[in-house]
Each structure stands twice: as structure tokens, then as C-alpha cells.
Amino acid sequence: MIERSPWLDRTCHAILIIAAVLTCIPLYYAVVAGSLTTEAAQKVPLPLVPGGAFLENADAVWNRIGFGRLLMNSLIVALGIAAGKLAISLLSAFAITYFRFRFRGAAFWLIFLSLMLPVEVRIVPTFEAMTDVLMPLRILVQWSGISWLVEAMTGWRLEISANWSLLNSYSGLIFPLMASATATFLFRQFFLTIPDELCDAARIDGASPLRFFWSILLPLSRPNLAALGIIFFLFGWNQYLWPLLFTTEPTMTTVVVGIKQLVPHGDSIPAWNLTMNAAVLAMLPPVAVVLLLQRWFVKGLIESGK
Template structure:
């Protein structure tokens, strides 16, 4: 039985509220800045109430104003980031779940060695292997393309490991029963394992979507044409103007717009995301 201790309940809620405030307050300031003029935050006094230029700032950013401020059209960059994030998430899940299925349910030489080689790549992020990866992509003619943006970052040792651990918890009797019913390997995978992995897939989709959405170094390296710029690159270009003062109201408006898609994905998939992290369905 859990004891009712008012002081501990108060302390717990106080810590929770403080933690939420520390996370939300910078986002709130970014929103406030996106509703004010370009010089309001340069006076030394930080306003805490929304301004009157919200519609104007977002209209300028989503129109031709981003180009005038040193970045391609913002809607185009949002679309590029959305395409990259979705393809990266789907690709990582598809490759990882098939790899884990092969490692767990098929008997072939060096399958354990293959798994540990995949697992060891966790120690090699893209920043470490970026030069040879760029060389391969350039030789294949994938610079300035969606394929070049997605394919080099599409493999995931983390997702492979998580799917493998989940598949190991599935009772062997289930596979034997499917085999007795005449189900082959693909049918067992499609009709049984995939439905059981639904919550895990949802949790990993959110994580991988955010990973793809936040990519900056790799898109900056392989894209030289503005029509392939991502939204993170666009925000950097808005903040690093060559002439004149940085229009921080437009930069903050871009930050708010860039934060909306990941937030919406988390909100709509929250239930499956939590179940995928804390539950194991069988």
C-alpha cells in the first residue's frame, strides 16, 4: 500500500513543474520573439508578452521574405525536411526489423558475428565516417538528391538491437504453431510478428523521425543546390546573414515552424509511443 505523504507529493509536483518550466520557457521566448519586431530583443529588455507582428512575421517567412533574408523559401525547406524524416524513419524501421527477424529466426553461418558487427556500429556515428560516406555518395552521383540525403543514414543498429530483443521474447511455441498450420517464414513475419511489434514500431518511428528531422551536418555537406536545403539549414542561414543585422524575429518564427511537425507526430502517436517504451505485447 502506498503511503499518503502530502509533503512528498508537493515536492514531487514542484520538481515536475520546475522541470517543465525549464523546458517550456525557452520555447515561449522563441514564440514571443516571433511575434515582435526585429529590434525588440536588441534593447536589453526581454519582453514576456506577445507582440502585434505575428501574422506579418510568419507571412514574410512563408512568402518571399526568407529568400530576401538569405535562405530559400521556407515551405520548400519544410517539405524537404518532412520527406527526409519520413523516409529515414520508414527506412530504418524496415531494414532493422528485417535484419532482426533474420538474425533471430534463421540459422546461417556467422549470424551471431553479423549481429555483433551491426551492434558495434553504434560506436561509429555518421560524424566519424562522414568522409568515406561522402566519397561513396559522390562516386554514385547522389549529391543534391533525396537519395543522397536518406540512404547513407538509413541503417540503424539501435533499432536492430531493440527488435532483436523483442523477437527473443516471443514464445517459440507461437512459431511452431504457425509452422504446423503451414505458414512459411514470410507469413509468420507478416501475420504474427508485425502486429506484435506495432507499439515498438510506433515508438521507434517517433525517435527516428526526430533524428531525420534534426539532421544538419550531413545535408549541409552533400547539398549545394537550395532546392534540397532542409529546414535546419534554413534556420542557420537566416541567423548567419552576411550583410546587415540578423532578423531574429524571422529566425524565431522559423524555429517555431520547425518544431511543429515533430511535436504533432509525438502528440498523435503518444499513446503508442508510451506503450512501446513501457510494455511488451505478446
């Protein structure tokens, strides 16, 4: 530090400690409530120390809403979203930085546009699109006259009657959240900082574009992949609106949405012990990721924001 000012330093420590405590109190109480029996959880005031029923509660949660299955769903969805986002953004960033092709500008623009509209503002139309993915194709066939043409020529009636619905499927939970303009721009940004000599050398050695991508770009991108992968994993794990809408079967939903079934409503017995138990279980994996991979997480967070 530049000068000694013990009072200011002490104030700073005090502020930070208070903030840290305030951050932790909700989490501490979630743990406390999650470890109480149903009777103890209804006492006012609530006990200050955890009870001994955490495992029993966890067992009840496990059986009541099929938590194990939900945990697996969450894991599949979060990993799927993270891997998918990274893969498609890497590929598109590679295409728009290393190739000079006709629709480059248009492609760049289409991706850029998608940055503007968050999921929340277009939920109804997206929901409808999800339940009937092939509808646009059907309309296209009808309007373009292809169906009439085929019928006239072959005597067949061409009808796309397939009703491909993504409701209650992993693809429905993963694909719509996979497009990522942010990641594409980030990788593009990163590729622009890679020395041109690497590409020249690879070309002189006769490497094909895909070979260059696989053997040079991908290893170089590893730190960025790790950092962004964590952010996207958290993004996927913490999703709420999509799984809530697109899963009507309780077994296909995710952990975060599953907790909703355990919340005591209105005038029912105000027993939050199972709810808080489930909440603690649901927050354990992402909190572990953030604490254990702190360095990568901070890097990813700051880069994905810019």
C-alpha cells in the first residue's frame, strides 16, 4: 500500500467481513433448515445450529421427487449445453476469422443479431416452435408449390406429417440454449490475437484447414475453453425458465425446477426442511465448481462479459 492508514484498513476489513457473513447467512440457514425434522423446522424461532436429520431429509427428497433422476438430467443438460456451445462457437469463429467467403458478412450478422434477444422475451413463440419443429418446413413445402409439383408429376401426395416435438426431451432442453453469440465473438477475438506466422507455417507444411484447426488452434484455445466451459456449465445447471416450460413430465425436468414441487404453499404445513435440503443438494455441484476452479471461473466470467 501507498501509505499506512490503519483505520481505513480496519474499516475495509470490517466491511468485507460483514459482506461475507451476509453472503453466507442465507446459505447457512438453508443448511440448518435442511437438517431439521419436520416438527423442528416449524418452530419459531428456528434453531441456530443444524439438526441431525440431513440424511433422512435427503433420503425423503430423493424418493419424493426422484431427485437422483433429476440430478442426472441436470448433469446431462449442463454438460450438453456447455460442450455444444463451445463446439459450435469454436467452429463458427474459425470460419469467420480464417476464411474469406461469400456470405461471411451475412453469417457474422446473423450471429450478432441473436445477441440482442434473450430467451425470456420470446418464450411463447419459442415454445410453439419447440413443440412443432418441422412446421416451417411444412409451410415452405405448401407455399412453394413443391407438394403440388410432386403430386402432378408422380401422382403421390407429399405430406410432411411428422410432428417432431422436442417437448420432454434432452434435445429440447439443450439445443435451444446452445447458440452462443458471446462465445463466438470471444473465440473470434482470441483467434485474431494468434500470430499469422502459425497459419503460414501450417500451410507451408501442407496442413489442411481442419488439420490446422485440430492440431494448432484447439490446443492454443485450451485455457479459454476451460474458462468458458465453467461459465456455460453454470449457465446450463442454473437454467429455470426453459426446463420449467419444456418439461411436462416430472421425470424429465432438472434439479432446480424440481425443488418447486417441494415448496410449501399457502396454508399447508410450513415445513421447509425438505425444500431447503433439496436446495442445498442442488447448489452443491455448482458451488463446488466455483470454489475449486476459482481461477478459471474468474477468467471466464470477465471474458464472457466483455
